[in-house]
Amino acid sequence: MKVAIMGAAGRMGRVLIEAVEAAEGLTLGAAIVEPVSSLIGADAGELTGIGRTGVALAGSLAEVKDDFEVLIDFTFPDLTLENAAFCQANGKKLVVGTTGLSDAEKAQLALAAEAVPVVFAPNMSVGVNVVLNLLRTAAATLGDDYDVEIIEAHHRHKKDAPSGTALRMGEVVAEALGRDLKTCAVYGREGFTGERSRHEIGFETIRAGDVVGDHTVLFATEGERIEITHKASSRMTFAKGAVRAAQWLADKPAGLYDMQDVLGLR
Ligand SMILES: NC(=O)C1=CN([C@@H]2O[C@H](COP(=O)(O)OP(=O)(O)OC[C@H]3O[C@@H](n4cnc5c(N)ncnc54)[C@H](OP(=O)(O)O)[C@@H]3O)[C@@H](O)[C@H]2O)C=CC1
Numbered sequence: 001m002k003v004a005i006m007g008a009a010g011r012m013g014r015v016l017i018e019a020v021e022a023a024e025g026l027t028l029g030a031a032i033v034e035p036v037s038s039l040i041g042a043d044a045g046e047l048t049g050i051g052r053t054g055v056a057l058a059g060s061l062a063e064v065k066d067d068f069e070v071l072i073d074f075t076f077p078d079l080t081l082e083n084a085a086f087c088q089a090n091g092k093k094l095v096v097g098t099t100g101l102s103d104a105e106k107a108q109l110a111l112a113a114e115a116v117p118v119v120f121a122p123n124m125s126v127g128v129n130v131v132l133n134l135l136r137t138a139a140a141t142l143g144d145d146y147d148v149e150i151i152e153a154h155h156r157h158k159k160d161a162p163s164g165t166a167l168r169m170g171e172v173v174a175e176a177l178g179r180d181l182k183t184c185a186v187y188g189r190e191g192f193t194g195e196r197s198r199h200e201i202g203f204e205t206i207r208a209g210d211v212v213g214d215h216t217v218l219f220a221t222e223g224e225r226i227e228i229t230h231k232a233s234s235r236m237t238f239a240k241g242a243v244r245a246a247q248w249l250a251d252k253p254a255g256l257y258d259m260q261d262v263l264g265l266r
């Protein structure tokens with residue numbers, strides 16, 4: 001299958017090019033950068049330091065329309081939705097790693113997935129997806145007696161907070177406890193907040209340096225604490241997951257899937 005990488009010059013875009021080039025059954029068909037980028041025309045492989053691929057960086061999806069079957073998009077919400085509409089109109093499969101989408105934006109993506117198969121997940125690493133299952137089990141077993149706090153740390157360039165992964169962890173825990181994250185989430189604390197309520201799920205965000213992505217879910221009660229932590233030390237872990245999702249999509253019908261589907265963890 002021929003793959004296009006959107007946002008090819010980005011932190012994830014560069015690693016995705018490398019991962020696709022190394023993947024079995026996938027070929028890099030196109031790589032797209034900003035329409036105003038001075039990189040347009042340069043070789044995608046040379047951008048990432050893996051040597052020539054023969055794929056020149058393009059300035060739009062329209063100009064590479066016939067060069068790919070699946071698009072991998074790790075960019076930002078507005079652009080991802082534009083690209084989803086393009087995929088819907090042109091019968092292209094889609095892997096979306098972009099985070100920070102509002103509920104309305106997620107609904108728009110789901111609409112595109114009625115026409116083409118889409119994998120959408122805030123974290124494509126195998127490790128985080130295994131952790132989601134551990135969290136489900138932990139929360140269901142520990143129940144309401146344990147306070148839940150979710151702490152995440154990322155690099156200084158990250159634009160959305162809390163991370164998509166932290167929010168997904170919150171949703172999984174809330175669901176296992178029979179709560180609605182929308183009504184029980186508390187984002188950061190400051191001032192005279194009063195005592196913690198039994199039902200809240202707290203989120204703390206750290207942005208610093210070059211942290212690739214750390215997530216900890218803390219379950220605490222009187223007498224003990226459990227911390228379930230995942231630490232990513234290379235973006236290649238996310239890129240490999242995205243490549244696996246693209247391979248998995250090869251024979252899938254239209255629909256909205258996530259990494260739990262791809263990894264058979266559901
Ligand atoms: N699901 C997962 O496993 C993971 C998800 N992510 C998510 O992926 C997203 C991207 O992260 P990251 O790679 O760090 O971000 P970057 O900002 O490094 O990458 C985005 C890239 O898109 C480029 N871009 C902007 N406009 C266009 C356009 N019109 N056409 C093509 N490219 C364009 C940007 O260019 P410029 O810089 O010039 O604006 C930039 O190079 C985030 O939402 C992040 O949370 C990240 C890691 C893992």
Ligand SMILES: O=C(O)C1=N[C@H](C(=O)O)C[C@H](O)C1
Nearest residue numbers: 099122123158163164165213
């Ligand atoms: O922006 C990042 O870098 C990451 N974003 C994702 C998120 O928001 O959860 C996944 C990963 O932690 C890296």
